[in-house]
Amino acid sequence: MEATNIIKRPKSYIYPAVFILLIVLPKVLPTYQLLLIQSGITFAIMCLGFNLLLRYTGLLSFGHGALFAAGAYSVAMMGKYLPSLYRVEILIPAAICVSILVSALFGFICVRHTRIFFSILALALSMVLYALLVKLYNFTGGSDGIRVPIPWMFGIAPTGVRRMAFLTGNYHYFLVCIFALATLVMSAIVNSPFGRALQSIRDNEVRAEMIGIRVRRYRWYAFIVSGIFTGIGGAMWSFVNGHVTPESAEWVFSGEIVYMTLLGGFTVFEGPIVGAVLFTYLKLYAVSLTQYWMLIIGATLIVIVRLLPDGITGAILKLFAAMKRERNKGAS
């Protein structure tokens, strides 16, 4: 009985299991590994947002790095210019507000187009933000970026707290909670009527319009929601990294976002999460292995696109489905 339940509703078991695993991680993992996982989790929040556009709305954005940077820089700039408000409970909503503003502006321009035109326009806009971050060095710190100090967190002062202690302590639990919340909210969104509207726009724009869905407006909403998630990812990442630089707005990073999502499998809801965490490791080990690490990343991408178009999670699900079929065949 129990076994069939797990097969029928695996999420109700896997989600809590992963949550508990993440919560106990600081007790079992060395600090260095934990920081890697944390950075993977922040990317996962971002990729969830990215995939709302790619999988559910059918729009491939090559400019999501800019939205990530918007979140990260809003934290860093608050630390630099408004130190009295440098508290996590203010920083995250502030990052969300900035993300909404930036993505509303970018989205307003981009959603007038689809396919490659949308992608290129998003890329162009992200490079505008990149150029601003680099050139306005008096304000943004230029290519040196801005240091991100330890913030106040729910009334706990950062004085005398070392960064590692902060990251492996309270901040880790906060990050895991935000991640869990983001996953649940995104899962609710894609299964809601609004999510259906987006998928119908992806499937058939003309018909969607003819049943009374405002196609452009809904694409814009999707872009903004996607931007919020990406911005939260950026804000959470800035604390883990301790430093923000304009590179996060550059097209290379935007490309990495696409890569992470494809690696994990964009057709599966959880795919981007898996992809983001795996990518963090893949990149690290590739870099430590050889100076031609980009070759490894590129070769992996070719393998994924050619052999595993549904990414790693898609391949695993297919494997399970095939095993189930085999078993049923054996039974009957």
Add this chain to the structure above:
Amino acid sequence: MLKVSNLVKEFGRVRIINSATFQIGQSEIVSLVGPNGAGKTTLVNLISGHILPTSGKIEYLGKDVTFASPYKRIKMGMARNFQITNLFEGSTVLDNIRTCLLSAQEKIHKAFLPVSHYKDITTEAIEILNIFGLSEKDKLLPASLSEGDKKVLDTAMAFALKSRFLLLDEPTSGVATGDKFKVMDIIVAAIRKGKMSCLIVEHDMDIVSDYSDRVLVLSEGAILADGKPSDIMAQSSVKEILFGVR
């Protein structure tokens, strides 16, 4: 209900619709017939707001909608199907209908509770699938439906918008000849039950005479004849255009 006067549509220098004038009344089922290239689909596209006319006027429920957006017309209770089926290929048959119902009932913007939470929508969608004989195929993707079933689903989606006026562009094209009457029985019964007005584009004259209250004959963009099916079929000019006989 619908009043079209002196409607003209030109593509470049070609005049596709040439001063078409007609009316459609409350709960009236009107067929639009005409040879290939007469402009039937263009006329449907003009009425649904898919394309805009060069000149002329379209009034719907007493309001001028000549240049209104498709969205506005849909919200005024106008719905259409498509001659070449236009479905949501990535969603199941049930979800195709549910999306239409959610949109029609202004619930499509809700973003937190899952679609399955709106039980009345699901019940209604299943009812509609029952009416159109698709209830056993609710979990299939459109790609695995027969061409005839796709057509029926396309019409069911327009029907699900609970409109007062339905534009059906060849609801039976692509349906196997033997099934055409079955499909039309289903569609027309549903329309009569919902007291909708309807403009059907159709080729098959047997279907036209069996199911419509009135027939419009379109030829080279103009309305050539307008009247009861039996009267229309008796006119020699109509016979000549439709069948090539005198």
